[in-house]
Amino acid sequence: MVCATPQQQATFVATYAAHLMGCGIHTSRVVRNTKRVSESLNFAINISVFQKSMILTLLHKETHHTFSEVVEIPALPISFEHNSELSALSWEAIDQKLPFELLETKYNAIISKSRIDxxxxxxxxxxxxxxxxxxxxxxxxxxxxxxxxxxxxxxxxxxxxxxxxxxxxxxxxxxxxxxxxxxxxxxxxxxxxxxxxxxxxxxxxxxxxxxxxxxxxxxxxxxxxxxxxxxxxxxxxxxxxxxxxxxxxxxxxx
Amino acid sequence: MEVFWRTIANYNNATWIYQVILVIIGVILTARLITKPGQRTKLAMKIYLIVLNSWIAIVYYLIYCEERKYNNILALFWGIIACLWIWDTIKGHTTFTRSHKHDILAYFLIVMPFIYPAISLARGLSFPSITSPVMPCSVAVFTIGLLLMFSENINMYIVLFLGHWSIIAISKTYFFNIPEDFLLASASVPALYLFFKEYFMRDLHKDTKPNSKYITMLLIILCIIIGSLLTATLFIGLIQGK
Incomplete structure (x- = not known):
């Protein structure tokens, strides 16, 4: 199995944050959740949030490489389910030190859950x-x-x-x-x-x-x-x- | 209530000959649509429905129901349905493709406009103060029947507007003492259930929640509630009549 590069991990963090913003979560919660996720992946993070996009600067604590991500906030339907489950995932990531692959799998499982009829x-x-x-x-x-x-x-x-x-x-x-x-x-x-x-x-x-x-x-x-x-x-x-x-x-x- | 029946009498008195013509055209087109459903017949039926809905909006509501309060709202309502048929004719949403799934109910609904005046007469009313086949509820029930018979591809906007009219029909039985409207309300409940079920259940192969059986149950419960309300209204009407 090929391990994900820090760049891929940084991109994942940005995608996670953009999804949270898109599905109707207030900014401070997005920032807190994203910080937890990035912390679990050994990143220090700074986030600037705008109406349509986000800028994330991630510093890998071991390699000291810096990654900048600019992501567009997608126009998603409001989802309290994604809100709570992605927040819970951020806690799980930091509490249980989830490996990146598992974190990504869980994230994909949450966002691809069946929609309401x-x-x-x-x-x-x-x-x-x-x-x-x-x-x-x-x-x-x-x-x-x-x-x-x-x-x-x-x-x-x-x-x-x-x-x-x-x-x-x-x-x-x-x-x-x-x-x-x-x-x-x-x-x-x-x-x-x-x-x-x-x-x-x-x-x-x-x-x-x-x-x-x-x-x-x-x-x-x-x-x-x-x-x-x-x-x-x-x-x-x-x-x-x-x-x-x-x-x-x-x-x-x- | 007096104004209500007076406007109906004036309308029937002045337009009965045109109503007869509209009914004859409707019968011919429906028969052709069932027996020889060609493209020209389908187009002719759509044009007929545009004319019929425009007739209800302009002739019935704007001209002969001018005495009634807020007749403009209902004229607008039927005008929008006429516009929806124009849009449908241009875009071709309703294909008038026979489904053969609900034929019995569909035939019943298509014949119902002729039952309306029969009930009025049975109630002891006499012409011109009777319901006729070219009145809003008759047109609504005919359209629902037609759409149910050819339910392969239907225009859901028209169904929803007619569904709203059915709810108004329930209320009309209270306020204007038209038990004939029970026909529309009670017949449209199973028809609306079928429309909703078929329109939305087409997507049920997609992964959605809750499970389709619960959605069907919810629809059935909703129809039972409406049915119970109708029954209660009918009994209240009967008790008050006695």
Missing amino acids: PLFVLLLVGFANASFCKLFGGDWISMAIVFSATVVGFFVRTQMLHKHINHYIVFIASSFIASLLASTALIFNITSDIAIATSVLYLIPGVPLINGVIDIVEGHTLTGISRLTSAFLLIICIAIGLSITLFLVRDSLI
């Missing part, structure tokens, strides 16, 4: 939004309408993202479709306002918002602000979609 996600998102409707005081008919509107909106979003359409346009379209379908509640004497308002909640970029705040609080101001900016742009897109519906069906925003 799209139909399952579609239905659960529908239920989640219908529950929001109930939490805000909506009645059962509004909940059913919100469920259906969310399912259609989420389906539109998924299909458009598959076709690599600009995600701002995707958010405007999905928000418009979901709120338009929810606005059919207006023809009944029910809690239609709540139905319309909650129909777009599935689009709210909660993870980037939370991560942005955590990043700023923990001193990663640059990434924090860029994450919040992206999140706010998406929220503006949701508002545009919702506003189009309101202007069409009610001639005003309120």
Whole structure:
């Protein structure tokens, strides 16, 4: 078996860090996890994180060779599973002094795990939004309408993202479709306002918002602000979609 | 509720001859699609569906349902479905390829637009204040039946929009006292289950979780919940009727 070179190990550390950033983990946790992994591979590391890329400088403690890695942060779906399992892997790496080959095998096993069935996600998102409707005081008919509107909106979003359409346009379209379908509640004497308002909640970029705040609080101001900016742009897109519906069906925003 | 039935009466009074023409064209095209499904027939059926959905949006909702509140929302809704059919005609998503998997349910759904007025008459209503085959729910149930009969390649957007209409139909039975809409709601539940199952289960050879049997179970439970809601609504309606 051929042993991995320090260069290959450094590249692995960079890939690991980029994957963590891509799947929606706040910066300080990415830095901590990556430091643990690099420590287990006998590297000292410095990391600079930006919105779209990362720069890692790794110093091999034995050979004193320095490796610089610039990696692009991939646009991955948010994954709490990858978050927790890759964090656990970093602890395992340092606690059990995992050899590089085993570490890489475990990493590949985690990232290639089966994804959640799209139909399952579609239905659960529908239920989640219908529950929001109930939490805000909506009645059962509004909940059913919100469920259906969310399912259609989420389906539109998924299909458009598959076709690599600009995600701002995707958010405007999905928000418009979901709120338009929810606005059919207006023809009944029910809690239609709540139905319309909650129909777009599935689009709210909660993870980037939370991560942005955590990043700023923990001193990663640059990434924090860029994450919040992206999140706010998406929220503006949701508002545009919702506003189009309101202007069409009610001639005003309120 | 009075406004609701008055607008239906006005619509039927003024457009019955056009409705008859639309129904005849629909019957001929459906028969040809089943017996001799050529490219021209398939294209003609798509054009027919564009016209039919545009008719519901413009003639039914914008013109004759002007009295109703928020008629523009429903006009927009049916206008979008008409646009989806235009897009489908250009892109060719729906191929109208016969699947022979759900023929019994499909035939039942295709015939259902004629059952609608029969139920209205059985309830003691008389023309023009009755449901007709060229009304939103009849068109929805006909389209669902047609898509189910030719379910090899279907446009899921249209299915989802019609599914949303079925949910509205459940609510309409409460608010506007149209028990006929139970037909659409109750018939669309198994149809939607089949559409979802076939559309999404095509990808199940891929490694996804949870296991496909749990997803199927979830779908079945969802359909049972909707079915139970329908039954409860029906019983409540019957009790209130007594």
